[in-house]
Amino acid sequence: MDKQSRFFDEMFDSAGAARQPYARYNEWFQTEDIRHLRRKSEEAEAFFRRIGITFNVYGQQEADERLIPFDVVPRIISAREWSRLEEGIAQRVRAINAFLHDIYHRQEILRAGRVPVELIARNEAFLPQMIGVNPPGGVYTHIVGTDLVRTGDNEFYVLEDNARTPSGVSYMLENRETMLQMFPELFTRLKVRPVSSYPQNLRRSLSDCAPPAFNGDKPEVAVLTPGIHNSAYFEHAFLADQMGAELVESHDLKIMDGRVCMRTTRGYTPIDVLYRRIDDDYLDPLNFNPNSLLGVPGIMDVYRAGGITLANAPGTGIADDKALYSYMPDIVEFYTGEKSILQNVPTWRCSEADSLKYVLDHLSELVVKEVHGSGGYGMLVGPAASKRELARFEKKLRARPSNYIAQPTLALSTVPIMTKRGLAPRHVDLRPFVLVSPNKVQITPGGLTRVALKEGSLVVNSSQGGGTKDTWVLGD
Secondary structure, eight states: OOTTTTSOBSSBOTTSOBOGGGHHHHHHHHTSOHHHHHHHHHHHHHHHHHHTOEEEEOSSSSOEEEEOOEEEEEEEEOHHHHHHHHHHHHHHHHHHHHHHHHHTTTOHHHHTTSSOHHHHHTOTTOOGGGTTOOOGGGOSOSEEEEEEEEEETTEEEEEEEEOSOOOOHHHHHHHHHHHHHHOHHHHHHSOBOOOTTHHHHHHHHHHTTOOTTOOSSSOOEEEEOOOTTSTTHHHHHHHHHHHTOEEEOGGGEEEETTEEEEEETTEEEEOSEEEEOSOGGGTOTTTSOTTOSSSOTTHHHHHHTTSOEEESOTTGGGGGOHHHHTTHHHHHHHHHSSOOSSEEOOOEETTSHHHHHHHHHTGGGEEEEETTOOTTTTOEEGGGOOHHHHHHHHHHHHHOGGGEEEEEOOOOOEEEEEETTEEEEEEEEEEOEEEEETTEEEEOSSOEEEEOOSTTOOOOOGGGTOEEEEEEEBOO
């Protein structure tokens, strides 16, 4: 066995036999010419390049536009496994929405002592402007991306919740479209549940959250983007097009008669639901960052008055703050009366003296993350860090301990990728996408599987060199 054999391989068991979800796929794979499959990989890259599926990498002198590498070996999840995940994700999302309503209203969870007051009061993601505001339909997180990792046969953990503006769903959809074009015979051989209805479901879900000011037949939905230089601009344009919604920037919008209106060839038209892909701080220069050129002055006042629905609601970032993450099992139990179905990863809060001491003493063994970080930036993977990197990170940790949490280095599961020498295991995570409307939580069967293409790497983020796979959920 290779050096990754201590990790759970989702396709093959320890004897080298295909696990049940992969059995029929493996039968097909064994009859295929490896050279033919490698050519298919090259075709996929050409397809992605042709239609412009790219993302921008920040932190360099000029933003570097790159293709996200795509691997042609799918990740396959059985109906039984998915049913359990679906149940756990829905439970967690409902608890998050209940928590957000509570934290901006009666704050009963704080009164009960289940979450420390200072964790909310001192948190930059908490928006006082949302206190007492009731979002249309009672929905705060219209779109959620829940990051999951696997360590064993029935062992799934929630790595983090993405309740602000989760990205990646366009890659899930394009990955599936690519696989359907390249391997149509596999989709007739295996009962793979479709994901193509996501844009229509998104439109319907957003429309179900129309604001009190709406009085027509069909709510006007638009997508607000920061513009072409944003790393996820491809996705903003893709989703607007797929939903049949307008893609707008701040200069396309103005407030008229208590409504947010967009410029069209027929003049200005009121927007009912705005799927905004910009952060809270830049949303409204009158209420938040006065220097923002990306937002709409006064949009928060229209929102509070019931003139528009903002998805996701402002202030949802408090729910996916990594310092709050360790309290999620308590949050789930407090609002649902049930034990959390999906497990959390054990977490040390570096703001606490005992935890900080433990983390400093075991820095080389742990993964340390910024509480507001994303995209794999600002984190330390202890086992892969040099002595110099550990020393540098220790200084940052001592200077601002409350800015960090730490977790054990999990033995993430692997799924094979196609290499020049054949199949080779690589670590993966999974981001299923959830749509929330007033009476429904809808989870797309699959999601975005991100894969660490570098052998032994645990960092799957595309900004850090990771790639993606199509995720197949099998029917019953």
